Amino acid sequence: MRAANERVRVAFQGERGAFSEEAAIKLLGEEIELVPRPTFEALFTSIDEGASDYILAPIENSLAGSVHRTYDLLLERTLHIIAETIIPIAHHLIGCPQASFDDVRVVESHPVALAQCERFFAAHPHIKRVVAEDTAGSVRRVIERGDPAYAAIAGERAARVYGGRILREHLEDHHENYTRFVLLSSEPRVVADGDKLSLVVRLKHRPGALYYALEPFARRAINLLKIESRPVAGQPWQYRFYLDLQAKMGDPELDAALAQLRERADEVRFLGCYRSAQRTEKERF
Structure with missing residues (x-):
């Protein structure tokens, strides 16, 4: 304990x-x-x-x-x-303390970070990109190597943690x-003022199954924030759907919609009810 x-x-x-x-x-x-x-x-x-x-x-x-x-x-x-x-x-180019931008010939980072900086690499074709496990680990290796020719793409926090030098700021193609x-x-927790609900649903494999699963929410004006499908392992062409809803637990309209969903789906799993990040930010500022 x-x-x-x-x-x-x-x-x-x-x-x-x-x-x-x-x-x-x-x-x-x-x-x-x-x-x-x-x-x-x-x-x-x-x-x-x-x-x-x-x-x-x-x-x-x-x-x-x-x-x-x-x-x-x-x-x-x-x-x-x-x-x-x-x-x-925000992606920054981070080198060892004695490096300058003109020294850089190799840049490593996570593949998503590299892909989000295409304009930078197009403008500097002599710089080779190397795929790594994560952004911060790339900075650590650059600092340990101590070679000014090597740099990493990562966030400002990684530069502070490992003592790297930021050579260029905001390499990302899109600032948004x-x-x-x-x-x-490991334990469920329903937040008292939670306004966002996440579910995972497995539907019957028949025409209109997704429409009938979502119809109870649409009819009650419950906003669907996100839907994501993922394949069911070991069962080709079968899918589960992850749903994010703008809803509060205890709402009679939500309870009725969920009851209908359970009747129309093969499986419904409740992942959580919590405060949306957008709402938290609005209240903070």
């Missing part, structure tokens, strides 16, 4: 200085204990292994789209969404670049 004065442990994928670390601190504050995990698989087993109390996982980027591995692992583990946060993604993260717990 954990002592009352022990810090809450939050696991994230990547190394210190990653965007996920920044998101965890934004959501829960500086007083948490951060638990880096090397892969998504290691991240999603961290609670069961006793390494963390919560998991923070990226679920969607405004440019790259959904993080499919997160969706798939959500079903493999019995985890529940209890909160979410959104952070802006955001990633949404969800906080996962």
Whole structure:
């Protein structure tokens, strides 16, 4: 049993200085204990292994789209969404302390980060790009190597953590670049003033199944915020649908819609009811 004065442990994928670390601190504050995990698989087993109390996982980027591995692992583990946060993604070119931009010949980073900086690479064709596991780990390796010819693309936090030098700021092609993260717990928790509901639904394989599943929500003016389909492992051409709804638990209209959904679907799994990040930001500022 954990002592009352022990810090809450939050696991994230990547190394210190990653965007996920920044998101965890934004959501829960500086007083948490951060638990880096090397892969998504290691991240999603961290609670069961006793390494963390919560998991923070990226679920969607405004440019790259959904993080499919997160969706798939959500079903493999019995985890529940209890909160979410959104952070802006700003990509910087980070070198070792003595480097200058003219020295750089090789840049490494996560493949998504590299893909979001196409204009930079088009303008500097002599710079070779190298795919790496994560953004922050790329900065760490650049600093350890100490070669001015090598740089990394990552966030400002990674530069501070590892003592790197920012050689160029805002390399991203689009400045409106955001990633949404969800906080996962092994125990369900319905937030009293939660206004966002996440479900996963498996439908009958017949014409109109998706329409009939969503119709009870549309008829009651319950807003569908997002829908994502993922294949069912081992059953070709069968799919589950992840739904985000703007709704509050206890609403009679929601209860009626969910009751109809359960009648029309083969499986309905409740993932969580929590406060939307957009609402939290509006109230904060």
